[in-house]
Amino acid sequence: MSMIRRTRLIVDWHNFGYSILAMKLGANHPMVTFSKLYEKYFASFATANFAVTDAMAQVLRSDFIKDSPVLTLHDRPADLYRPLSNSDRIQFLQRYRLLSPHFNEIIDQKARLLVSSTSWTADEDFGLLLRALCSYSASATSSHPHLPELIVIITGKGPQKQHYLDEIQRLQASDALEMVTIYTDFLPFEDYALLLGSADLGISLHTSSSGVDLPMKVVDMFGAGLPVAGWSRFTAWPELVKEGVNGKGFGSPEELADVLRELFDPASEQLSQLKKGAELESKRRWASEWDPVAGRLLGLVQ
Template identity: 75%
Template sequence: MLLTVLVAISTIVTILLLLLPSPQLAADQQCSVQVVVLGDLGRSPRMQYHTLSIATHGGRVQLIGYRETDPLPELLSHPNVRLRPLSPPPRWLQTSNKILFLLCGPLKVLLQTWTLWTTLSYSSDPCKWMLVQNPPSIPTLLVVSTVCFFRRTRLIVDWHNFGYSILALKLGSDHPLVGISRFYETTLAKAANANFTVTDAMAQVLKSDYKITAPIMTLHDRPADLYQPLTDSKRIAFLQRYPLIQKHFGDILDTKVRLLVSSTSWTPDEDFDLLLDALCSYSTSATSSHPQLPELVIVITGKGPQRQHYLGKIRELRSAKALEMVSIYTDWLSFENYALLLGSADLGVSLHTSSSGVDLPMKVVDMFGAGLPVVGWSKFAAWPELVTENVNGKGFGSSEELADILRELFDPSSQQLARLKAGATRESQRRWNSEWDSVAGKLLGLVK
């Protein structure tokens, strides 16, 4: 029944597209690019970095996506950048319930298809290149490949992950829709003229499993210049004016309290139960067998569907006095203040589990940019491409491993945290601009 509905929707969409007049053809300009994100522009840092790099090198860019959160200020004021906001689908179509998802999903796809098609074909100017983020692959790849065919635009897919693997988190890997999604993604991926991937491991999968013959180039995430290690005076100034942790200010400076940061989109691919279990274990140790351990303050930043669920769990743990030595806060910060928070913290935490095993969390890249050492879930193939174990970070595979790492790093007699901090500061010297210039800049003809 569900497959019949999807086929019917696909047929309707195809008819609608064919009834529309042909899109305007792309002019053969030196470098004009549509950068497309079927998501919130403000929470798509890599695509914003692409846009800024193209514009800075003299290219004209149209940045297309949902404007739920403001992009970087530099983009809003740059003369070579034009924002083309997409109309988001109604909020009632957003659901984490599996049954409701199967009912609302087809309608959401239909609305997204229409909005993306009309915006790319009629509301935006034709360009020589189109750079699109994947995932989401449905309906993005179908729409952009069709538009690029009609407009004679060259398509670049920027692979952050695989759409079918994220769908499998919601429905299960054996669900028929996951198989359909995989077939759809592997088939339409071949329409691209070129591909960027965030890891070498992902590039290998595209070659071996997706059978892509177009050029595939690894473009590792690197931090933008916004993320920098802070001087002591800048760190103190930020902590002093950051209202969320005001009561801990003096103790943080005296290292009686340690400040941790974790950034999340509150989605199923980040298991916050693991972090909470580790913090409960740490708190128990700090109040019994390891009294020398400092109190921890953790700021969790981000927006997403599971936020309220975990806030409820945190309240329950506090009521049960399971977090006596841990204070947890949640926040949503501007880019500038988020960068300052990273530069002011003692340790970053990543719970990204990688649905495909070959993507990487950009939050870790930003943490390294600020000279912040990282502990993260490491049980996936691409982890070593990002973190050098015991040099700039440490990996864990269970809540108890994470608790052990926290006890080890924050023991006042240990020097490990200082060594990781030095390694992260060295890592901060690797920047987005140099990585982008040698890969994307050359492909687009903006860098010789």
């Protein structure tokens, strides 16, 4: 179509479709092979390509595209996602129906607020989070009684939601989550941004089907000045999260439980340090990324 209209085609790559399909069908399925060939064929017609990470750009250059330029254009948060003033945070915590019963405990830091967003699909293992929360709760009721209660909000809709709701109910009935309260919700964008700005820690379980994409949810969390703990066992993770500066990585339920115990230990300064790093990261916006990359390519910026 771009050839017929004599226009330039620019492809903005955020992941590879074949790698997502492989999670459902398996890497050797004929449809996965066809999907990869399809993407490689049509990518060759692009005038230019934007990749969401340097790692993805390298894959495109080596495996997909030989002649047209490949430029890294990292995602940045929408203006909706901003660090909150203390008064705005208090106002949201008081009016948000799920958190208002916990308002005093959260403000006094007797309870800590965690947020994770999901599409409830196979590329995010929420069983891992539940196992980590059970381990944390067991510690908080035995060997680490100084640890605070955790209030966890999981937002989103998707096919595996009911499965995990049933599992949460089972764990609650067995007292495995005695020091953890879990809520699920689906919020308007405005309230979701306020929730991120009000939380103490964001959780990302994005495993990356390709290994070279990055979760937009982490970008939004940083936009709100929220430090992140995330699954880090993929190539592109260090391009977004600086370990011990604005977030912490994990690769197993016990590693995540260790992160939670370390960050929420009242004697630890780690969480406040990560908060400062996340707030610094929140200052990086679209203008600083778009202008020198896309703006220059399109001739809009000298």
